Amino acid sequence: MMTGNILLSVYFTLLQTRYDQLSNNNSQLQSSYETLSVNHSQLQDEVKNLKDRTEVTLLQTRYDQLSNNNSQLQDEVKQLKNRTEEKCCLDGWTRFGCSCYFKSEEKKTWSGSRADCKKRGADLVIINNKKEKEFVTELSKDGESWIGLRYEWRQSGSKWEWEWVDGSPLTETFWAAGLTHYDGYWYAATCCDQQGKWTQRYYSDNKNWICEKKMI
Template identity: 70%
Template sequence: MLKTRYNQLSNNYSQLQSSYETLSVNHSQLQDEVKNLKDRTEVVVKSCPHGWTRSGCSCYFKSEEKKNWYESRADCQQRGADLVVINNKEEKEFVTELSKDGEFWIGLRYEWRQSGYKWEWVDGSPLTETFWAAGLTHYDGYYATCCNQQGKWTQGYHSDNKKWICEKKMI
């Protein structure tokens, strides 16, 4: 009976030792993952150029001069970016705050597609969430701006001169 108990305890000890070794390996792998994530985060933080503002995984440039929509987009592209594409409510709130001193061109345009006119982002993604000011009608050749005094999108004709916001994804 003592021998049986000894064998059980010995077996339990072996299982505990094996579990400890597995946990130790997992712990080491998790520490490596945490270090890699910290390194990547530091790269993102350091990657925003001078004069740009970081939010989430993107850097944003707010112009101080005014140009038409096409010139604004070309300026963003020369900076390795494009006009801002607003993907969610948090980004909309950030861009609204960034544009609190006027209306800025964003990367949204009303263009002809095979099935008719549609609002589309410059990255080709469809407009899924809207923050339009009330009472706007949509016409060919219109482009979106952000934001009016209530934080809603407005629109202008592509030849209007406005400031603009560029976005550069960091991941």
């Protein structure tokens, strides 16, 4: 009987020792797990911070590139403006925008007027917009002057059409009210009447004229 009790006591002691070992191992595992969790969280934070810093760096680099490009573009615009402003028109010519304009004091036919402009390295003025039209009107305030607009027979369209001397079509018009024209007659335009409007005249009429020469 005593022997059985001794065996039970030894067996209980072994079980208690095994339990204590397992309990200690569990505590160590729990501690390791908590340490790994903390490390994992720190690693995630480091990765996030690194990603944020990388994105900021990329954005800063892109911003610097755009700023540099904008600065270069501003320099080019300034240089172009300076070169344009440095160019002057010849004596007797008036500058407007990127062109020089010459107003004649004598009178010729439309063809004779254009020939004179050609000799000056220019052509009869082409009016592209309202601002230029107002400028040309001011040049012609003392009477009508030939401009580079003519009424021509277009073989391709088998009809008469208004066309500028550079071959471009007439898109914006400033005609005086009540004007008429007839197929078969050669007309050209003058600027301007007392209301600042274009008028239609025969090629053979003698008028002052306005030449235009591009600066660039």
